[in-house]
Amino acid sequence: MSGRPASRLALAIAAGLGALAAATGPATAQELAHSQVERGRYLAIAGDCEACHTDFENGGAPFAGGRALSTPFGTIYSPNLTPDDETGLGRWTREEFHRALDEGRDDEGRHLYPAMPYPYYTLMTRQDTDAIFAYLRSLEPVAAETPENDLPFPLNIRRAVAGWKLLYFENETFDSVPDQSEEWNRGRFLVDGPLHCGGCHTGKNWLGADIDDEYLRGGLLENWFAPNIRGGENGGIAHWEVEDIVEFLGTGRGRHTVPMQRMGEVVAISTQNLREEDLRAVAVYLKSLDDAVREEHDAPEAARLETGAGLYFDNCAACHAADRSGVPYFFAPLDRSNKVLAENPASAIRIILGGARTQPTEAAPSMLAMPPFAWKLSDAQIADLLTYLRGSGDRRAAPVSAAQVAEMREYLAQEH
Ligand code: HEC
Ligand code: HEC
Numbered sequence: 455m456s457g458r459p460a461s462r463l464a465l466a467i468a469a470g471l472g473a474l475a476a477a478t479g480p481a482t483a484q485e486l487a488h489s490q491v492e493r494g495r496y497l498a499i500a501g502d503c504e505a506c507h508t509d510f511e512n513g514g515a516p517f518a519g520g521r522a523l524s525t526p527f528g529t530i531y532s533p534n535l536t537p538d539d540e541t542g543l544g545r546w547t548r549e550e551f552h553r554a555l556d557e558g559r560d561d562e563g564r565h566l567y568p569a570m571p572y573p574y575y576t577l578m579t580r581q582d583t584d585a586i587f588a589y590l591r592s593l594e595p596v597a598a599e600t601p602e603n604d605l606p607f608p609l610n611i612r613r614a615v616a617g618w619k620l621l622y623f624e625n626e627t628f629d630s631v632p633d634q635s636e637e638w639n640r641g642r643f644l645v646d647g648p649l650h651c652g653g654c655h656t657g658k659n660w661l662g663a664d665i666d667d668e669y670l671r672g673g674l675l676e677n678w679f680a681p682n683i684r685g686g687e688n689g690g691i692a693h694w695e696v697e698d699i700v701e702f703l704g705t706g707r708g709r710h711t712v713p714m715q716r717m718g719e720v721v722a723i724s725t726q727n728l729r730e731e732d733l734r735a736v737a738v739y740l741k742s743l744d745d746a747v748r749e750e751h752d753a754p755e756a757a758r759l760e761t762g763a764g765l766y767f768d769n770c771a772a773c774h775a776a777d778r779s780g781v782p783y784f785f786a787p788l789d790r791s792n793k794v795l796a797e798n799p800a801s802a803i804r805i806i807l808g809g810a811r812t813q814p815t816e817a818a819p820s821m822l823a824m825p826p827f828a829w830k831l832s833d834a835q836i837a838d839l840l841t842y843l844r845g846s847g848d849r850r851a852a853p854v855s856a857a858q859v860a861e862m863r864e865y866l867a868q869e870h
């Protein structure tokens with residue numbers, strides 16, 4: 455092919471253009487700036503910045519902040535990331551922006567609350583944060599004041615965060631593990647860095663910091679349980695193939711489950727827009743994470759199993775099938791559901807009480823819904839039903855009590 459005159463001509467033209475570009479400096483600088491903005495846009499998608507920094511509920515502009523984020527400690531409002539001089543990042547320098555993502559400090563050096571996931575973003579390089587900054591500067595400035603945080607004393611004092619950081623924050627850089635593949639390392643960087651999967655899927659201590667031993671073993675946020683997503687032996691998604699993970703993150707559908715609520719946002723805003731090779735790297739990394747053998751639970755009382763099975767047959771079998779194997783892609787199989795069998799049954803209780811809605815995505819714009827059962831089933835009935843679902847397969851989980859269901863019912867009635 456190299457000998458064909460046409461391609462030699464193409465080469466000559468390319469060389470000429472290259473010389474031209476080199477001679478006309480500004481064009482190259484513009485091109486470089488454009489590719490930096492593109493790179494920044496991609497990293498901002500990976501980091502899911504828009505999800506937290508947009509007030510969807512009140513129709514706020516993308517990235518203009520103001521979303522109320524509820525934490526176990528109180529409500530924190532996200533700031534405006536658009537380049538508005540008065541209310542946004544208009545007067546920030548690249549250095550200040552880097553410091554926000556790398557060290558969790560604002561332009562005046564004050565500590566940021568870790569509700570902003572800088573403990574993960576710190577793995578990104580200066581080049582990465584410069585690119586994100588360039589992208590944010592390319593947005594239309596929007597004037598939007600950030601509401602005051604609603605935090606109790608002493609947490610309303612930013613200096614209190616200094617103590618937290620001393621205990622739990624490490625300004626790390628990403629080091630590749632040399633005897634792992636490039637793909638695995640890319641996956642680990644994405645998961646632990648920009649994608650910050652552990653922000654929700656890693657168990658937290660009472661001060662909201664990641665517990666190392668709980669890495670991707672599941673965490674609770676706003677009474678949803680983000681389940682164990684370790685894909686190796688004994689992991690929560692050990693029964694998922696690499697393809698299943700790529701499909702779930704890339705299309706928002708899959709044969710095991712679908713994303714809803716906060717995970718729905720992650721898929722809609724972030725992962726469905728990522729390159730397939732990056733999703734594959736994430737999947738390869740997750741599949742490499744083995745887990746300890748799960749705690750053995752005794753079979754639940756026969757009477758509860760029987761009641762639960764009857765309730766299941768009457769209320770659920772029409773969609774999820776009599777043998778609980780579901781209709782993959784439409785009604786999740788419940789016999790191996792990671793939400794049903796999770797150590798913490800919060801998500802499953804919520805779904806039965808309040809129903810479920812799948813996240814519409816580009817690949818799957820239609821929305822499947824499960825009706826709520828709060829009006830129909832009592833706390834004791836839902837507890838028996840879940841005890842049956844959790845106690846009947848080969849991967850057994852602990853029984854659920856009526857009190858656990860009552861607590862969730864109250865939470866949902868009060869706040870949501
Ligand atoms: C999980 C929610 C969440 C995500 C995701 C998130 N942020 Fe934030 N961010 C926050 C919150 C909350 C604050 C305010 C923290 C505070 O008041 O101490 C914040 C603060 C900031 C600040 C400081 C701004 C100021 O005016 O002080 C910057 C800069 C920032 N975020 C950039 C980003 C970027 C860039 C991304 C994506 C790579 C991102 N954030 C993703 C929640 C988030
Ligand atoms: C903002 C919090 C949040 C972040 C960040 C997040 N997740 Fe989730 N994730 C959840 C919640 C909550 C659920 C449970 C509800 C659901 O399945 O939709 C979930 C569910 C899942 C499931 C389905 C598990 C199952 O078997 O039911 C997978 C797989 C998953 N997440 C992978 C990831 C990966 C990979 C990342 C990083 C790219 C990630 N998540 C980041 C909150 C989050």
Ligand code: HEC
Pocket residue numbers: 710711712766769770771772773774783784785786787788791792793794802805806810811812822823824825827839
């Ligand atoms: C009209 C059909 C329908 C009925 C009836 C129904 N569901 Fe669902 N269910 C769905 C849909 C749709 C979803 C969300 C899509 C998905 O998860 O695949 C879902 C999801 C779930 C999930 C989440 C599982 C996972 O891993 O994603 C659980 C748990 C669940 N249902 C339990 C039940 C129980 C228990 C009953 C009976 C009380 C029931 N459902 C009745 C349609 C139904």
